Amino acid sequence: MPLVGPLKIKAQLRCGSDFAMGPGKADLLEAIDREGSISAAGRALGMSYRRAWLLVDEMNRTWKRPLVETVAGGGKDRGAHVTETGRQVLAAYRDLEARLVESAGGEALARLQRLLLDEPRPSQKGA
Amino acid sequence: MPLVGPLKIKAQLRCGSDFAMGPGKADLLEAIDREGSISAAGRALGMSYRRAWLLVDEMNRTWKRPLVETVAGGGKDRGAHVTETGRQVLAAYRDLEARLVESAGGEALARLQRLLLDEPRPSQKGA
Numbered sequence: 001m002p003l004v005g006p007l008k009i010k011a012q013l014r015c016g017s018d019f020a021m022g023p024g025k026a027d028l029l030e031a032i033d034r035e036g037s038i039s040a041a042g043r044a045l046g047m048s049y050r051r052a053w054l055l056v057d058e059m060n061r062t063w064k065r066p067l068v069e070t071v072a073g074g075g076k077d078r079g080a081h082v083t084e085t086g087r088q089v090l091a092a093y094r095d096l097e098a099r100l101v102e103s104a105g106g107e108a109l110a111r112l113q114r115l116l117l118d119e120p121r122p123s124q125k126g127a
Numbered sequence: 128m129p130l131v132g133p134l135k136i137k138a139q140l141r142c143g144s145d146f147a148m149g150p151g152k153a154d155l156l157e158a159i160d161r162e163g164s165i166s167a168a169g170r171a172l173g174m175s176y177r178r179a180w181l182l183v184d185e186m187n188r189t190w191k192r193p194l195v196e197t198v199a200g201g202g203k204d205r206g207a208h209v210t211e212t213g214r215q216v217l218a219a220y221r222d223l224e225a226r227l228v229e230s231a232g233g234e235a236l237a238r239l240q241r242l243l244l245d246e247p248r249p250s251q252k253g254a
Contacts, residue, residue: 006147009227010137013239016246020133021239061248089242095235100136103230108222112140112148115216119143121188 002101006116007109009100011093020062021093025055029090032056032068033082041080056080063089129228133243134236136227138220147189148220152182156217159183159195160209168207183207190216 001023002009012022019025031041042052060066067086071079082090128150129136139149146152158168169179187193194213198206209217 006141007223008139008141010139011231012135012137013243014133014135015244018247020243020247057250058247061250062244063242064244065242085242089239092235092238092242096134096231096233096239099230099233099235100227103226104138104223106223106226108219108226111219112216112223115190115192115212115219116140116147117142117189117191120145120147120185123184123188 002097004101004104004109005113007104007112009097009104011097011100013093015062018058018062020059021089025059026090026093028052028055029059029067029082029086032080036079036081038068038070038080059086129224131228131231131236132240134231134239136224136231138224138227140220142189145185145189147186148216152186153217153220153224155179155182156186156194156209156213159207163206163208165195165197165207186213 010023013020027045028041028047031044032038035041035044038052038056039049042049045052047055056068060068063085065085066083067089068080069083071081137150140147154172155168155174158171159165162168162171165179165183166176169176172179174182183195187195190212192212193210194216195207196210198208
């Protein structure tokens with residue numbers, strides 16, 4: 001997830017009540033591209049196979065064409081690859097994140113940083 | 128949380144491992160300003176008193192000066208108000224959000240919207 005100093009920015013694309021793209025899905029697409037299977041990509045990100053599969057399923061249901069295709073047969077270790085649409089979506093999402101990061105580094109953030117502590121004070125008892 | 132069409136943008140400010148400001152804390156500050164107490168603000172947002180109090184405590188420990196001051200005595204229904212620093216932080220955070228929203232509505236988002244479905248397809252069985 002992009003960071004600008006102390007600022008964390010999260011961009012999520014919705015499709016109805018589902019999420020079509022976000023930081024976790026973008027990282028997973030990149031890992032599938034690198035690792036060549038959903039299970040290996042999940043492992044690389046410390047994600048269960050079930051979780052990785054659910055994220056892929058959500059991505060494949062929320063865009064006009066699937067973002068990931070799996071090779072038939074071979075169970076959970078079968079190969080998977082990012083489709084051309086998947087590459088387009090990933091590139092546009094990373095562009096959007098970069099644009100958000102660029103625009104965040106302005107005067108409003110500078111005002112916030114002047115008032116922000118480097119480390120929190122200890123919690124008070126009470127209430 | 129700001130929305131630009133299907134895009135949801137979340138800006139969070141960290142202080143060490145704590146969060147100093149984000150969408151929930153900004154809404155809570157506004158509600159305290161309107162309602163005049165932490166408990167009434169929590170109720171207005173459908174948040175437990177404990178949760179509201181913890182968010183206020185976190186805000187009051189992560190900025191150079193407290194963002195919320197409570198009136199002594201009266202238990203959980205005692206009054207609270209947003210400090211001058213609280214107003215400055217809130218205004219700068221809302222400016223930052225507005226800037227992110229403004230910058231998001233560009234060409235990368237248009238590319239994503241062209242590929243995005245309006246509603247997800249039904250889930251497939253299997254995996």
